[in-house]
């Protein structure tokens with residue numbers, strides 16, 4: 180009997196010990212920080228000197244509270260009852276009118292699945308923003324099934340109408356074909372591709388006016404096979420709204436000159452024709468070293484973008500796109516949507532409306548943006564190698580952006596040159 184009691188007591192002790200261990204493990208996996216992130220000097224991480232500090236403070240605190248305290252990242256309380264017909268619970272109050280947007284082929288499914296998984300794990304599982312997928316062909320069932328299962332918000336699938344993915348009537352087909360043959364011989368990347376040119380023209384002039392996109396005011400562009408290396412600990416859409424930003428980037432670089440020999444001629448034509456659209460405090464200096472005479476090829480890399488759709492749908496942007504489109508350089512050369520968006524942002528927006536997201540760590544082959552500053556990287560659980568950060572290398576234009584905007588470069592930038 181006595182041995183039975185001892186054994187019983189041992190079982191009880193084991194059970195209590197087990198419960199305590201499970202409790203400790205589960206609580207330690209919850210996010211530990213609910214304060215805005217600051218460096219040793221008390222500077223808010225993710226913002227830089229020169230940015231609106233008081234505003235940052237407000238936004239970072241709000242976002243931290245919504246994203247991290249009320250919604251533990253390990254388990255979503257709304258999912259504990261597993262209602263099978265509603266696995267995407269409605270998002271927190273006060274969300275932005277925003278969506279992710281991806282242009283993809285059916286064959287891109289496994290590459291875009293990887294990107295979505297990372298965006299969800301690092302950010303969207305706490306916010307449940309929608310995701311719009313666009314394609315020049317109908318999406319197949321596998322594409323829709325897999326992406327819908329991965330996205331925590333609602334998914335929408337749009338087929339692009341032919342007018343937005345074909346040669347406009349004014350393009351001389353023979354001339355365009357000769358250009359492709361010549362570029363193929365010169366081994367210019369995507370130089371012989373027709374579909375790549377339709378893609379660049381579509382991203383430059385049409386994605387933001389697709390019927391599905393008309394429901395939203397903000398977008399975050401995501402491409403196949405990209406990586407997010409750090410937690411996104413606040414809502415970047417709300418950051419954009421509250422800080423009056425319209426366009427943002429994480430990587431910038433110089434464009435291949437062979438793909439845009441006459442792009443700046445068209446831009447100059449636009450500037451002459453529509454001086455009323457040029458912003459008073461624009462970023463011409465980011466784009467040109469001789470006050471607009473020539474283009475220095477600097478552009479923001481548009482495979483990552485968080486931006487305002489109403490700006491792209493504005494008369495200023497549409498006039499800009501149409502001037503370029505009429506000149507035919509999407510087909511007679513191989514103009515990319517990155518220089519097109521960047522030049523528009525540089526000329527039509529005030530400097531203060533363009534934002535650099537240091538704290539969104541990102542990779543698209545072959546470049547990495549890994550946040551400068553160890554504090555940010557550790558606190559945001561980043562897994563990128565800081566040695567691979569492209570920002571301060573000579574082929575990046577990000578230093579120019581900092582100088583133009585009189586921003587102080589984050590501590591440690593010297594070591595990453």
Ligand SMILES: Nc1nc2c(ncn2[C@@H]2O[C@H](COP(=O)(O)OP(=O)(O)O)[C@@H](O)[C@H]2O)c(=O)[nH]1
Pocket residue numbers: 281282283284287313314315316374375378401402403482
């Ligand atoms: N639907 C569709 N999407 C395309 C096509 N070509 C490229 N894309 C998409 O357009 C984006 C840019 O293409 P990508 O191959 O990544 O070009 P890169 O990043 O410039 O090398 C990606 O989101 C692709 O999935 C196409 O022919 N059809």
Ligand SMILES: [Mg+2]
Pocket residue numbers: 402403482543
């Ligand atoms: Mg790509």
